[in-house]
Amino acid sequence: MDWMSHNNSRSVSSRLDLARATQATEFVPRVITSSTSGSPNFFNSYSNPSALHSIAKKLEDGGLPGHIASEPSASSSPPLVNNTALINNSPVPDKVGPNPALPAYQENVGGTTYFYQIHATPENCQPTEVSNPSLPTEYNVYTAKKEPSFFLSEDLHNDILNRNVLTLMQPDPQQYPDLPQEVDSYHELYPLEPISNSLHKAHLGYQATMYKATHIKTGIPYCLRRIHGFRLSNTKCMAFVELWRKLTHSNIVQLTKVFTTKAFGDNSMIFVYEYHPGSETLLNKHFSPDQPGYNDPFLNDTSTPRPYSYQKNNLLRHTQNNKLPEPLIWNYIIQLTSALRIIHSSALACRSLDPTKIIINSRNRLRLSCLGVMDVVHQETNTTINHVTLLQHYQQEDLTALGKVVLALACKSTTAVQRENINTALEIVGRSYTSDLRNLIMYLLGAQQRRSVTDLMPMIGARFYTQLDNLHNYIETLDHELSKEVQNGRLFRIMTKLATINERPDFNLESTWAETGDRYMLKLFRDYVFHQVQEDGTPWLDMAHIVQCLNKLDVGVPEKISLVSRDEQSVLVVSYAELKHCLEQSFNELCSSSSTSIHDMSRMPIGIDDKL
Numbered sequence: 001m002d003w004m005s006h007n008n009s010r011s012v013s014s015r016l017d018l019a020r021a022t023q024a025t026e027f028v029p030r031v032i033t034s035s036t037s038g039s040p041n042f043f044n045s046y047s048n049p050s051a052l053h054s055i056a057k058k059l060e061d062g063g064l065p066g067h068i069a070s071e072p073s074a075s076s077s078p079p080l081v082n083n084t085a086l087i088n089n090s091p092v093p094d095k096v097g098p099n100p101a102l103p104a105y106q107e108n109v110g111g112t113t114y115f116y117q118i119h120a121t122p123e124n125c126q127p128t129e130v131s132n133p134s135l136p137t138e139y140n141v142y143t144a145k146k147e148p149s150f151f152l153s154e155d156l157h158n159d160i161l162n163r164n165v166l167t168l169m170q171p172d173p174q175q176y177p178d179l180p181q182e183v184d185s186y187h188e189l190y191p192l193e194p195i196s197n198s199l200h201k202a203h204l205g206y207q208a209t210m211y212k213a214t215h216i217k218t219g220i221p222y223c224l225r226r227i228h229g230f231r232l233s234n235t236k237c238m239a240f241v242e243l244w245r246k247l248t249h250s251n252i253v254q255l256t257k258v259f260t261t262k263a264f265g266d267n268s269m270i271f272v273y274e275y276h277p278g279s280e281t282l283l284n285k286h287f288s289p290d291q292p293g294y295n296d297p298f299l300n301d302t303s304t305p306r307p308y309s310y311q312k313n314n315l316l317r318h319t320q321n322n323k324l325p326e327p328l329i330w331n332y333i334i335q336l337t338s339a340l341r342i343i344h345s346s347a348l349a350c351r352s353l354d355p356t357k358i359i360i361n362s363r364n365r366l367r368l369s370c371l372g373v374m375d376v377v378h379q380e381t382n383t384t385i386n387h388v389t390l391l392q393h394y395q396q397e398d399l400t401a402l403g404k405v406v407l408a409l410a411c412k413s414t415t416a417v418q419r420e421n422i423n424t425a426l427e428i429v430g431r432s433y434t435s436d437l438r439n440l441i442m443y444l445l446g447a448q449q450r451r452s453v454t455d456l457m458p459m460i461g462a463r464f465y466t467q468l469d470n471l472h473n474y475i476e477t478l479d480h481e482l483s484k485e486v487q488n489g490r491l492f493r494i495m496t497k498l499a500t501i502n503e504r505p506d507f508n509l510e511s512t513w514a515e516t517g518d519r520y521m522l523k524l525f526r527d528y529v530f531h532q533v534q535e536d537g538t539p540w541l542d543m544a545h546i547v548q549c550l551n552k553l554d555v556g557v558p559e560k561i562s563l564v565s566r567d568e569q570s571v572l573v574v575s576y577a578e579l580k581h582c583l584e585q586s587f588n589e590l591c592s593s594s595s596t597s598i599h600d601m602s603r604m605p606i607g608i609d610d611k612l
């Protein structure tokens, strides 16, 4: 198969001929009625038609030196053919191939248009079925399996946008009139739960409320856990706060600061944590009665007593039908034990391992929240108790709590972990899941022996490899997605530079600054990149053309292109290297007389040649 990109479709002489022609051509920007002045002082401008003709002649002869290309690469030229043929995949007259007598058809793959000649068949491509019945059988349509994209995948894009929206949420002052404007170094407080829900926090013994807030100086969002009406009587516990602050791990919510405040009109204790937008509690994710179809199978309907065997069969059937996939439960176990391992090895205990204090994000990443609160709120004042013994006790409680969380997940029921249900629950787990899972739960709930989180590692065994493999795959996916946006950011910066120069109404009291010298060339380049039209004057839009032009500008390749003025009276033949120089010069000129600086423009890629 003989194929070429549309960009190789034309010779420079034919372009100049077309430029000179009275009728608008596809590569000449649309004529705008309010004609702009020609370039008065650029040395490569030719403003009279006879001069243009002689240049064209010389170009054809290959006799022009300097800025005028004798044989410039035409790889940036737009196609000659109408794009409707492209959409229909129908054959179009071949104006681009080496043999104009042969018909060709074209195809758009990821924004790049390819032209195929019908006599050739590639050996390494599998032709797909021709869906267009009007297409003659000798034509084969080759379609890419998956349309490549210049941009981030939609899922990831939406996920990030969603998190951004949540991060930027502002409270309605009418709904929350009592919210203080500022609390210590934080403002823009936004409750993360209905205030009324925070009235009874059983496990803390104090009323508590979660807020999102923004740091006044850095603008970084945080999560504030407020313990209402709490007076700190003993500052000894602050040693724990320091330990928690130093503890960083991918499965814990980092504690950054603890302080007391009267900003809420009472004595409140505030625990400041990292904010993870879009996270929900494990309770909400797997045990919420708000979920469609969820009901706790262990919650008996006491109004109609049933025989025990009936209830057990019912439970078993329910668990089989609604059970969480075992790999997901192991995924959670690995993350939770990973967090507990680091906590216990730092001479700390979680003390709040509970489905309401484990948050989970959209990618199933678990994090222990609420760390450090128990050490402050429920600090042990009895000085006769040995600290090490106490720590060991709390760590053992953590392991029991972990066993209960896993059992609850395996039965999809928080009541399964109640003393009277545990035996039935374990039996159900034994029937629904592997013996490994049941053994792990039994080990964690077996309070007779002294347990350790490291003992769980052999029980998890080779499942670590699966977890690692999944993570690596996900990292690679993210890396791939990121690489697309890295290029987009680079192109965006070039476009920003161009936009700050093009059409600038006046600069340094010079009203024609944007229309003269280097800037004039950049203006024509802008038309060349973005304002192409087809033969019939309709816009010609091709992302591949735009991306390719901007990439070449970024690198400053020696390739030359013809730029035509809007009145078609001037043609400039100029290399991308010169255009890049003009862009740099003009932008530096703007920057040097500007009192502000465009944030992040220092990372402007102009000058970096290894980006392509």
Ligand SMILES: Nc1ncnc2c1ncn2[C@@H]1O[C@H](COP(=O)(O)OP(=O)(O)OP(=O)(O)O)[C@@H](O)[C@H]1O
Pocket: 192, 193, 197, 198, 200, 201, 202, 203, 209, 210, 223, 253, 273, 274, 275, 276, 277, 278, 279, 280, 281, 283, 356, 357, 359, 369, 370
């Ligand atoms: N670090 C965090 N980042 C983002 N959201 C969080 C963070 N910590 C908690 N949240 C969210 O804040 C909300 C309230 O958290 P909280 O820990 O009070 O849970 P809860 O279910 O209200 O617990 P309780 O039963 O003790 O009231 C939850 O929706 C939780 O997902």
